[in-house]
Amino acid sequence: MNSLALGLRLVVRGPRATQLRFLLMTLGCALGVACLAAALSIPAILAAHDGRAAGRDVQGGPSSGALFLERKDPFGSRPLTRIFISPPKTGSVPLPPGVERVPQPGEVVVSPALRDLLAERPGLKGALPGRVVDTIGPAGLTGPQELYAYVGRTRAQLPADEARPLGGYGNRWTAPDEAAIDDGTVAPLRFTLCCLVLLPLFVYLSVCVRLSAEARSRRLASLRLLGLSARDTMRVSAVETLCAAAVGAVLGVGLHLLVNAFVAQTGWVGLAWYPADGLPSAWTLAACLLGCPALAYLAGRRHAREAALRPLAVRRQAQPGKPRRWLAALLVLPGLGIVTAYCVLGVLGVHVEPSALTSFLVPAGALLTGAGLVLALPPVTAWLAARVAATTQRLPLTLAMRHHEAAPGAALRVVSGLVLLVYAASLTQGVLVELDQVSRRTAPNQEYEVPFRQVTAEQRGAMVKADGISGRAVTAEVVSRDGDILFATCSELEKLARPGTVRGCVDGRPLALHDPFAHTEDTKQPGTTHLVKLRNEAGQAAGSARFTVPEETVTFAAVQPSALSSALLLVPPNTLPPGVHPAHARLVLSGAPEPEAVQATLDRLAGIAPTAQIDPVGIVIESLRQLSIVKGLLGTGMILGLVIGVAAFLVSATDRAMDRRRRTATLTLLGIRTRTLRAAQCAQVLLPLAVGIGGALVAGRLAESSYLVTGGGAVFWDGEGLPLLLLSGLGVLAVAGLASLPMARRHLDPELLRRD
Structure with a gap:
């Protein structure tokens, strides 16, 4: 039997625990890929919106002999666009996108949303003189909720000093006036969504593909000791990981399609789009269907390689190596150096103008700080656990600190998602403050x-x-x-x-x-x-x-x-x-x-x-609309980040409890009370989480302030959002502590105590 067939048989015909683990890995990857597809589809939705807006842009020219007049008025907080067209007596007129025929004098072609609004508000017909004869198709609208109309008029009914010759439709050279988001807002929006979604998503996918890492490593080590070669051992591990990731990626893309079809026309993010706009592109499908399995393979390769090269050490649970401090320092020091430098300039009152250099350095510093913050948790918490264990006299705290000192990387999977969530929330707050002061009137009325x-x-x-x-x-x-x-x-x-x-x-x-x-x-x-x-x-x-x-x-x-x-x-x-x-x-x-x-x-x-x-x-109505879209997208990013962070914590905490069943059973057999074990488990989760959230709050405030200093606004320091972040951090600690209590049980499973 070759290694690939052996890996498939272990997945399909393995014990119930193996099948359950495969199912959890698949569902976890599906949720992560769905969030990834949603985040990657946002640029495509915005591009489709702007493309249709540019395609219907009316262009002047003497070719058709028709005249047109464009009116843009605010209907409440929504723009209402009316294009008055006077067709010539002879000759053809260019057709607008999404319109089957040009309206003649006394006829009106409206968007579906405007048609529904006319039925609700008959008084609005005064602004649209004529009989509604047709509706505009999706090709001529930026979204299903847009208020747009083409009105047929005679030449005498159009102001002679304002009407212009109609040449055609479509503008390929300049950005449309109805762009969903202006160019100056796209860059910070992308940067924030990356911090909100992609960083926690990377951690979450790594957690999902490493479920029951200790048990899987021991099983692979057993196969290696039974005579399987190191290469075949790696292949057996890759089969299970890649199968779960591939099936999860397909399910995740399907879940994204269902959510996109349901949410597209609701406009709950400040922007309504057609479901076809949110379909994943070729690059998005490649990132989901190929990137997720590749990430899964890389995440599981380390433990599989250790089991293939050191099977005896894995079976006997040898002491793991110390965390690599140099890698965390390599990321933290440059990142903190960049954001701290801009904060110092803000303290000194130096006004830093936005430029291409700051647009690169600030996001790079924030991303390096966030990644280094996670990688710095194992060495920092291991050192702190050793100091606490050497001074404390309480048994639960001693058990928790000694175990964390021995395996600090195990707790990293539990707390890293929540730590990144708190860090990204602070950055998002800075972006919202910057957008608010740019769009807000400083006048009292x-x-x-x-x-x-x-x-x-x-x-x-x-x-x-x-x-x-x-x-x-x-x-x-x-x-x-x-x-x-x-x-x-x-x-x-x-x-x-x-x-x-x-x-x-x-x-x-x-x-x-x-x-x-x-x-x-x-x-x-x-x-x-x-x-x-x-x-x-x-x-x-x-x-x-x-x-x-x-x-x-x-x-x-x-x-x-x-x-x-x-x-x-x-x-x-x-x-x-x-x-x-x-x-x-x-x-x-x-x-x-x-x-x-x-x-x-x-x-x-x-x-x-x-x-x-x-x-x-x-005030320009388009600015209000763009502000609502940006806030809606950032809110969506916060929801996705919250789902990913909580899911990563629940999955990793449950998986870690399953891995610790044997150790918990041994301590219970030695007479340690369940209350003591639960207290130790709670302390073991809260220590790295408290350190991580504290570091996330400090690093997040520095990154946020550096963004505000270089954003061109008058606000450098955001003090109003600090109490909310502190309360959020305390809430995360409380939830994590309560979630860790049921992980220690008094029930003893003889299979967990058996010596192989």
Whole structure:
């Protein structure tokens, strides 16, 4: 019988323990490969999103004879894109992607999500004049939840100064405006996902393929002593490992396909995609179906090689060699050196600009520190265990420390996944802090502008009273275009301006406005007269009004950017007759500046006036969408990392308990109480875990701070997230301690005490 057939027979016809171990190895590899496939599919999903956005980008040109006009408006916190097309009387028009025919005047082609929204909100049809005749296919949409429409119009219905000739669709040279994530965010996102998913996944797969390593090594040593050659012994070990890894890889890819089909269109990560976008690419399949077995082979080769070359030492359980300190130092010292150097620059107040060098050094330092942190656990904890065992007088602690001193590498598999999880959580927190300060407004409020002509008086009243709206005013553009006139009371001005900056305001009369922080020159111009055209609620002309800039001046500081920056005159609202407003008036509202509050306010305002153009001053809706996508992807990475870390701990802890059954039975036979054994087992798990989590917190904070220092933001040190990380570390210690208690049992199995 050759070695391959022997290995297959041992797997298929072996004892029940061997078959159970093979099943656990297979399921463990399946879970790990599913997480790996999910992480590797994220770039493909983003690339498919951006590719379809670039393929439908409207290009100007005189070739078709058609005209087009593009409008992008926020519908709540979601962008609504409308492409108005005026086809020529004769000739063909280029077809947009996903559209079977170009809509004629009076016809509309909408996306499925917009079609459903029209059924819920009939008032939105005012923004889409015409009859819905078809829906856009997946080829013309970035995702199933996108709001997109093509509207057919005549040439007379399109503004002559804005309509452009339609040349075709597709932009191959520049990035699309609807890119899922901009280029500056892709690099830190990839780096964070690698730390969150790939590092714990490597540890987890190594744990899965080394289940019952001690028992398997003893079995291989027995085969070697029975006359099997060293090469055949290695092949027998490789058969079981590769079979489990290969079957687990296939199951993992299938599990990823099922989860992708279920999650794709939910949009729970901030981005909805088509299931076909998440299908694994050739490189992803190669990494899963070939990389996982290769990793399994390399992980199991060490113990198989030791059993093949030193079978007597394995059977007699000889003392293992000491951990290699030089390998841990080789990784820890450069990594900590890089991140510490940037932290020192931050302490000294040196502002490090983002560059290609920092984009390489900071991720490299963080990855080296994380890998070195895991490899440094065996030598550090072995040294600490020897010191504790030499000074303690308690039997449980002595048993735990002496056993850990003898085999420090065994505990590494138990705690390494949780240690990396805590380390990656700190890095993720730094990325979120950096993204938050880049996207967050530093002003105390957020302003919204709504054109008066697009909303009725009832809608304006409902907007002013909507939840989250704290201030209001009306601005009107003067004919001379020198600035705007602000119709508001002093209290309304104080709610829109920066707190405590309004000086000299008196209600009941017009006053000049001056912002000394935004304009160094004098903009008051007393005696200047401005003419404002008026309209009634029906949109008809209602005469005009003249306002003269007085000597009395109100100084204030507007938030930046602000709709009040160009205001030069403050006029009481009751100056105009009831039901009359300036011709080019805009309603200005203010609310809280937090991104969540901005999204909620936009949704409320859009619910009141679906067809109105609501402009959040200084904020691009695409930025809000990208921020939600990044947070969703990082949250997904955290969930995957948590699943991998907990699974690695449970698998390795259970496997280690199975390996220690013989030693536990021997100690029980010698009279050691079960309570003592459980205390020793708990201490043996908590010592390396406490040391690892402590090191992960310190190293993670250094890596996080180095990222913040080089990120270009104003925040160098994140103190708000430290209590959460400390509580998380204590929670991990508590769960690990409780999980280790049932591992010691009083039941004695005679088979465990038999001497071979």
